Amino acid sequence: MAKKKKKGTPVFLQGNEACVDAALTAGCRFFAGYPITPSSEIAEGCARKLPLLGGAFIQMEDEIGSIAAIIGGSLAGAKAMTATSGPGFSLMQENLGFAYIAEVPIVVVSVMRGGPSTGLPTRLSQSDVMQSRFGPHGDYTAIVITPSSVQEVYDLTIHAFNCAESLHTPVILLLDEMLGHMREKIYIPDVDDIKIETRKYPTIPPDFFKPFAVTPNMVSEFVAYGEGYRYNVTGLTHDEEGFPTANPNEIKKMLRKLRKKIHLHRKDIILYDEEFMDDALYAVVSYGSAARAAASAVRKARSKGVRVGLIKLKTIWPFPGYRIHQIAKQVRGILVAELNMGQLIREVDRYAMGRCKVTGSFRYDGRALEPDEIYENLTELRSIKRR
């Protein structure tokens, strides 16, 4: 998969444990949550470790309260996180929307399990791909990160905090049951080797401070409660001062800010790995734990002489559409492997723009996609004649 990282201390960790350790390294000092399988280990780990670092852990009454609490914690100046799974993530959507418009940096970990509703608590699935992007109502742009190994859980949790803190926006870290519960050896990098972003604090006096100022890079300055800068935080569409507005120009300006903020920094946000793409005639696009089976299937095909490559998405939203379009021009067919009935394939298809065949390798029975299934679907894709 990715380049081997030999730097650092080797430890044997579960995906959820790695998420906790990375969050603490990234500077997370406040966790409010409601334990839910398969994310409970994150809450357990935070409950055990946060107080030792001077942080705080609160077990809330439900997930609505959990996200409300971390929004408050973040506005008070702490890096904050919560963790949940599908049913809890559904409850969080309302306040998640609030965090988008109020530009509050938070990290929400959703360890996906089967759905809808209570679904399959102990089985894996990747069915919350669209929910993570379009869950709350309104026009906004989401950042959704999907690691596929325990090492990536560690690295990308830090990336999630960096995105949230530098862009003042919620970031969704989307794991799945297999990744949350599997254990692997990872290398924990030295603290000096890790880049950690912090919020941009104002340099101007309180009288001139505009909490939602539209700046060239679209990121305003952040002020924690109680620092002498008074401002209004509201879920209503607001102007640069933070007060509700019905002025069409102000509304447009604020909504464009939410979108452009992500768009301008997309090169820093979007991460993906490519393997064997140089001479590939076919490509497999995958993410999360399905990408592991895909990597194995691609190797099997390569060993049989099939020129196939792998694109493993570490960020699914914003979607690396430009690269997918380039690949669609290069290859004859793209296979999208995911653990649902086909969600991200729509986006791949949209960016392929008919340049190549796009088919899927799906599984949605609570079990993992096996390499052989993906290999078979790849063989089917290759047998489709060109129109």
Add this chain to the structure above:
Amino acid sequence: MPRTRKKKKKPDFTESRFEIRLSGSGGQGLITAGVILAEAIAVGDGRNAAHTQSYGPEARGGRTRCDVIVSDGDIYFPEAVRLDLLLSLTQEAANAYTPLLKEKGLLIIDEDAVERKPDRDFIAAPFLKKTKEKIGTVVPANIVCLGFIAEYLGLVTKKSLEKSVLERFPEKFAKSNKAALKLGFELAKAASKRIKSFSIDEEICETEIDRT
């Protein structure tokens, strides 16, 4: 000048992997045993290991299992598909997972718990009975199994296994766990006299090196 064609080295795409499944009933500590084994291999011996577990309604008394994949390269798919080694401490688990074994895979069963013996080569050892006899409780039977695997296959060095076992549990259990490991080694030595035909990828096991 004659054109010399550079010989391209053909890249190797084969994955070397050794798939282990530890199975039994809920409460026998097999998932913990899997974690200890994988940790000893990955951190202690510096190779790669991945551990996954299946749980759910069936974990309460019914079947429980965990998979450990061992490799010297990267591990992609973390669940076992075709087993190289299956350890079963109950009849139900043995019945369910034996068909997944490779033709030359190794099946280790508990002599007493698995009454109806499978229709293939296997190694039977009295894990539960001997643990109860020698240590006084069946609780460390999972550690006995680990000792057995370490001695029989040389998949993991005894040193890192012991370190991993002792680190996992509170210190008051150190004595009984050491005894359990020793019992596992003894059982394996006794069992190897009745060795059946099975073959294991030697490269993965490094039997020679690890037996020292």
